[in-house]
Amino acid sequence: MAKRILFIVGDYVEDYEVMVPFQALAAVGLTVKAVCPGKKPGDSVATAIHDFEGAQTYSEKRGHNFALNADFAATKVEDFDALVIPGGRAPEYLRLxxxxxxxxxxxxxxxxxxxxxxxxxxxxxxxxVLTGKTCSAYPACRPEVELAGGTYADIAIDGAVTDGLLVTAPAWPAHPAWIAQFLTVLGVTVQHG
Incomplete structure (x- = not known):
């Protein structure tokens, strides 16, 4: 039976950080579900495209509509094998x-x-849940990681870090790194050629 992966998303989730991993994990045979509080399967969340264009912080543009395929209210931990939390602006309010x-x-x-x-x-x-954990994140989130008792992994924007069952990365340029590490943690082997 295929492993079941849950994505928690909300409006203005980062476009690449939900679209690309959702599709990549499905492409290797995993069952991937996305939920958002207050929304039902078939509803969509708006995404935001964040890019690095030479300003002091990332720029933001409106992205795609991303369709949800599961019901947050009916979601149970025991129905899934793993969790993915994409970035963007959604985590800021979802944490409330x-x-x-x-x-x-x-x-x-x-x-x-x-x-x-x-x-x-x-x-x-x-x-x-970060106490004693090494965790990467977008650099602006470093204070939150450290205040929560975690050790901030100051790695390249295209890098990722695994601490036990936790895989983290600073931004979407790290998709190849974190998805590969996540598949390893999941025990999923991809056949090449």
Whole structure:
């Protein structure tokens, strides 16, 4: 049976950080579901495209509509093998939702793999699950990682770090690195050629 992966998303999730991993994980045979509090299967979230164009921080443009394929209200940790938390602006407000925090804590308590990219570790920090963990994130999230008891991994923008069952990366340029590490943590082998 294919491993089941859950994505927690919200409006203005980073476009590449939800679209590319969702499709890549599905392409290797995993069952991938995406949920958003307050929305149902078939509803969409708006995405944002963040880019590095020479300013002091990233720029933001409106992205695609990303269709949800599962119901947040019916989501149970035991129905999934792992969790993915994309970045963008969504984690900033999703971390205020007690049900989202409880779901993240449930994946940690159950000893299931978690991948968090860019601003995704804001949810991990808010859930109080970073103590003693090495965690990458978008550099602007470093204070949150450290205040939550984590060790911030100051790595290249296209790098990723694995600490036990936690795979984190600073931004979408790291997709090849974090997806490969996440597949290893999941025990998924991709056949080449």
């Amino acid at each position: 939702d007690a049900a989202v925090i409880a779901l993240v804590q449930g994946f940690v308590a159950a000893g299931k793999p978690i991948a968090a990219i860019c601003h995704g570790p804001q949810l991990l920090a808010a859930a109080g």
